[in-house]
Amino acid sequence: MEGEERIKLNVMGLSYNQIHEGAYALILAEEGGSYRIPVVIGAPEAQSIAIIIERIIPPRPLTHDLFSGFAHAFGIILKDVFIYNYCDGIFSATMTFVDANGTEVELDSRTSDAIAIAMRTGAPIFTTSEILHKAGFRLDSDRPGIGTASGHNSAGEKIEIRWKESRNPISPDKISNRTPRIQNLAIEELEQLLQKAVENEEYEKASEIKALIDAKRNSDN
Numbered sequence: 001m002e003g004e005e006r007i008k009l010n011v012m013g014l015s016y017n018q019i020h021e022g023a024y025a026l027i028l029a030e031e032g033g034s035y036r037i038p039v040v041i042g043a044p045e046a047q048s049i050a051i052i053i054e055r056i057i058p059p060r061p062l063t064h065d066l067f068s069g070f071a072h073a074f075g076i077i078l079k080d081v082f083i084y085n086y087c088d089g090i091f092s093a094t095m096t097f098v099d100a101n102g103t104e105v106e107l108d109s110r111t112s113d114a115i116a117i118a119m120r121t122g123a124p125i126f127t128t129s130e131i132l133h134k135a136g137f138r139l140d141s142d143r144p145g146i147g148t149a150s151g152h153n154s155a156g157e158k159i160e161i162r163w164k165e166s167r168n169p170i171s172p173d174k175i176s177n178r179t180p181r182i183q184n185l186a187i188e189e190l191e192q193l194l195q196k197a198v199e200n201e202e203y204e205k206a207s208e209i210k211a212l213i214d215a216k217r218n219s220d221n
Contacts, residue, residue, distance in 0.1 A: 006082065006126040011119060012036065013053065014046055026112065028125070035136040037127070039091055045112035050207035052119045056198060064113065068120040075100035081114040083127040086135045182209075187216055 012027040015038070024046040025038040041049075048064050050056075061069065071078065077098045085092035091111040095118075098104050118125055185193070190213045197206035 004084075005129050007031070007033075007129055007132055009037065009083075009125045009127055011049070011053070011115065011125070014050055026115065028115075028127075030132060030136070034138050035132050036138075037132065037136040039111055039115075040089065041112040045110075045116060047207070048116045049112075049119060052116070054207045054210045056206055056210065059199060064116040064120060068117055071097070071121075078117060078121045078123040079104065080123055081109075081118045081125045083111055083125070083131060086131045091131075091135070182212065187213055190216070 008031040009028040010031055012029045015025045015027060024041050024043065026041050026046070026049060028037040028039060030036070048062050051058060051062075058065070068078075079096040079098050081093055081095055083091050083093045093109050093111040093114045094106050095109045095114050096104055096106050115125060117123075182190070182193075190209055194206055194209045194213065197209060
């Protein structure tokens with residue numbers, strides 16, 4: 001894969017699909033550009049990514065935490081993640097590791113796993129110009145951050161989900177739809193619920209509650 005032009009991507013957030021249960025879109029943004037790439041991922045990977053975005057510390061390490069800690073303990077560094085292929089709604093990625101002697105090893109990976117680990121190690125994420133134009137969307141000046149993601153769920157069924165960019169990985173609207181009274185709670189009460197969710201390892205719920213807390217605090221400023 002040498003010689004290919006690489007374009008750096010940044011993680012923007014997550015969008016939940018109300019129609020297809022368990023389907024999420026991970027939104028990747030072209031650095032310094034207007035393209036956005038939605039990657040359809042499952043709930044476990046979405047939770048793993050959401051707790052990093054929201055800076056939630058789980059009481060016990062998740063699988064991606066364990067992998068990152070194991071590599072660090074043996075002096076292995078994740079150099080970068082490269083999304084090198086896109087076909088029929090499925091992305092393919094590689095992870096390049098470097099050991100203490102400077103030896104590089106490239107491993108194939110699911111894109112969601114690679115990004116979850118990259119977010120824990122600070123490794124950059126890249127793709128090609130071809131994939132950016134093939135799978136990405138330019139922001140619409142009239143409807144900023146609006147797009148559609150197509151991909152496959154865990155059963156191999158093709159799905160399509162609509163997404164809207166947000167600073168929060170899970171929007172407060174999702175919380176109010178699922179738990180109609182939670183938006184009326186005070187910040188102190190929400191913080192208690194957040195702590196309980198983290199202790200119970202309910203990370204999706206925790207990220208939703210924290211998103212609502214942040215929204216309430218921003219509205220008070």
